[in-house]
Amino acid sequence: DSGVTQTPKHLITATGQRVTLRCSPRSGDLSVYWYQQSLDQGLQFLIQYYNGEERAKGNILERFSAQQFPDLHSELNLSSLELGDSALYFCASSSWTGLNYGYTFGSGTRLTVV
Amino acid sequence: AQSVTQPDIHITVSEGASLELRCNYSYGATPYLFWYVQSPGQGLQLLLKYFSGDTLVQGIKGFEAEFKRSQSSFNLRKPSVHWSDAAEYFCAVDQGAQKLVFGQGTRLTINP
Numbered sequence: 001d002s003g004v005t006q007t008p009k010h011l012i013t014a015t016g017q018r019v020t021l022r023c024s025p026r027s028g029d030l031s032v033y034w035y036q037q038s039l040d041q042g043l044q045f046l047i048q049y050y051n052g053e054e055r056a057k058g059n060i061l062e063r064f065s066a067q068q069f070p071d072l073h074s075e076l077n078l079s080s081l082e083l084g085d086s087a088l089y090f091c092a093s094s095s096w097t098g099l100n101y102g103y104t105f106g107s108g109t110r111l112t113v114v
Numbered sequence: 115a116q117s118v119t120q121p122d123i124h125i126t127v128s129e130g131a132s133l134e135l136r137c138n139y140s141y142g143a144t145p146y147l148f149w150y151v152q153s154p155g156q157g158l159q160l161l162l163k164y165f166s167g168d169t170l171v172q173g174i175k176g177f178e179a180e181f182k183r184s185q186s187s188f189n190l191r192k193p194s195v196h197w198s199d200a201a202e203y204f205c206a207v208d209q210g211a212q213k214l215v216f217g218q219g220t221r222l223t224i225n226p
Contacts, residue, residue: 002157002159033214035214043204043219045213045214056213090157101165102146102148105158105160107156108157
């Protein structure tokens with residue numbers, strides 16, 4: 001257990017639908033990152049939040065949005081889903097002090113759009 | 115633009131043989147460097163990281179990596195692989211904006 005929790009582990013939904021992926025960071029970590037892993041694009045950075053505020057944006061589609069709540073958990077919302085959105089979505093949190101310096105990833109949510 | 119290159123998409127080695135996975139990066143300053151491993155259907159597990167200091171870094175599962183500034187490389191090595199090392203390996207660079215840029219990954223297959 002990495003300490004970063006993602007739910008659900010698997011999600012199957014139809015095109016045009018909307019889903020929400022949830023991430024709880026490691027205790028004490030203020031930053032949350034979202035990544036998408038697909039066969040054709042590899043691991044792509046989507047967005048970063050730090051203590052509730054958006055800090056950096058990557059290759060995130062306009063149909064996708066995220067937020068980080070006061071308890072530091074984060075949600076990634078994917079809407080108007082297309083077949084090409086099928087991917088593994090990872091959340092990571094980071095710490096820049098102590099021995100755990102760096103990034104820790106959750107086990108991911110596998111999204112299948114049918 | 116920041117980039118990470120893993121030249122080998124797929125590598126096959128025999129169990130007990132040595133392993134070297136290549137990683138090259140492009141970045142102006144000395145980056146923070148990482149190697150992650152992903153088993154089928156699993157998440158990303160950190161093998162090792164380099165921030166500064168000794169350029170030879172020891173990680174988990176018997177892996178090590180060497181940072182070579184002159185070659186902009188951070189190659190991953192293991193003296194003797196085990197069947198359980200079969201997985202996908204990703205090199206990643208923190209470009210200073212505190213986000214990771216990943217290479218395309220190298221899939222490792224182990225022959226018995």
